[in-house]
Amino acid sequence: MARSRALPARGGVFITGDSPLVMEYASECERARIATTVRVNSGSPAKTLSTRGRAQRVPSSCSIAVELTNTSLDTKQKNLRELSRRLAPGRPILTSASTVCVAEQSQWLTPPRQLIGIAALPGLLQGRLVELSPGEGTGSAVLAEAQEFCRKLGKEWALVQDSPGMVMPRILCMLVNEAYFALGERTAEPSDIDTAMRLGTNYPRGPMEWGERIGLTQVCAVLDGLWRYFGEDRYRTAPLLRRLAGASARER
């Protein structure tokens, strides 16, 4: 594993969270020539980051931070509190709202921070658009900086109201969940499920393929967040999805 390089110049981005998301965001930043420092959550598998800066502590010099933990509320809380302490006041913190809404995340932080929710899910940064949802106390200047960050990444943005899972993660994970219910009930074989959805509804990918791309642990995390927030049976995870997510976590 590569050791940390010198910290990036002032004005860089610090990215922390679940490793697949950190990797994806870091490589997009690198492609956009944005100075980037990363730290993946411990317990989250770290691939080699040969060309990127790594840091154990949050560099206070960075101008924007991105928190991408979906799989553990505890870790997310710790990361956000640290970012909140280390980052100069008024610097934007983009935080994944795929599993927990921005309002709830804001309550973890004293003094309050200007948070902007982002719909982070592995694979989604390949799309042309990112969803943002500014928290209650987030001012327009901070939001403008977050939008500038998106623009540098070459992405459009859509502003949505604060809600866990935002738009795309919620819809996608529910599609994957339904496919796993069907699979668990032996409605059809996995490859037939994907073929059916691609040809029958013109989806760009089948739900099983989406599930693999996103990662089943991430899918469960989004569904758990919806279930926790809405308290509705419709968001319970398919038993097979839960079992396979556990198996893939152990494998890692």
Add this chain to the structure above:
Amino acid sequence: MGATVGVIGAGTMGRGIAQVAACAGLEVLLHDISAEALRDASLRIASEVRSNAARGHFPEDQVATALARIHPRRALHELAESDIIIEAAAEDLELKKELFRSLDRFARPHTILATNTSSLSVTALASLTHVPASVVGMHFFNPPMRMRLVEIVRTGRTSDETIKRTSDFARMMGKTPIICNDHPGFVVNRIARPFYGEALRLLGEGVSTVEEIDRIVRLSGDFRMGPFELMDLIGIDVNYAVTQSVYERSFFEPRFRPHPIQRQMVEAGMLGRKSGKGFYSYG
């Protein structure tokens, strides 16, 4: 001599299936109780095949042969010589039950009895016959000429041979078969539910708007169409009916619960593209 396909019902689906089969080189016996429906179907099929040929989608010199393969039949028993009979009558359980009881009386033992139902129980129809091993679901998508998928639906009593032969027929017709069990909504209509259901809830909760949700789904998820554009295309009434059917047939599983917005749109006569207004305005 090619295989013979019997098609019951000359409505949108029956007509489309007949056209697909005839263009693929199969003999078609097309039945409808209404002489007018049969005449109308023949005219529409002829005009569609000709326009396909004009656009280069079908060989010009085969138009007449293909059309000559479709034989209108006023009496149901005239379908007896078919290798497979595809029932594509209206989505009404009593009507389909009556048809399957009749088919059971005259169909040859080796004839596959398929139903194109999207929401009724294939199992219930199979149990009305003496040959449940030969009864299968064959769910084509609308419009049958353009949609490549066919869901081959197996009941607990459908034989492996029936599944294999039905899949072969689907392939002969240029379609891609997938095999599934007789569960509510089969595969597509079931797994697609959250695509609409969650979008409607997001709209209802005020998380985003129709236009923005569609834009996000297209640009972030790479889908060809957003959920609201797609509902407008399918028909909001049709989409609502499918949702209701899957919901009811699953004993009110909360994941499939329809949304009040859907009912309200239907009540308002805002059915999508076909009515000029749905989630968007047209024309």
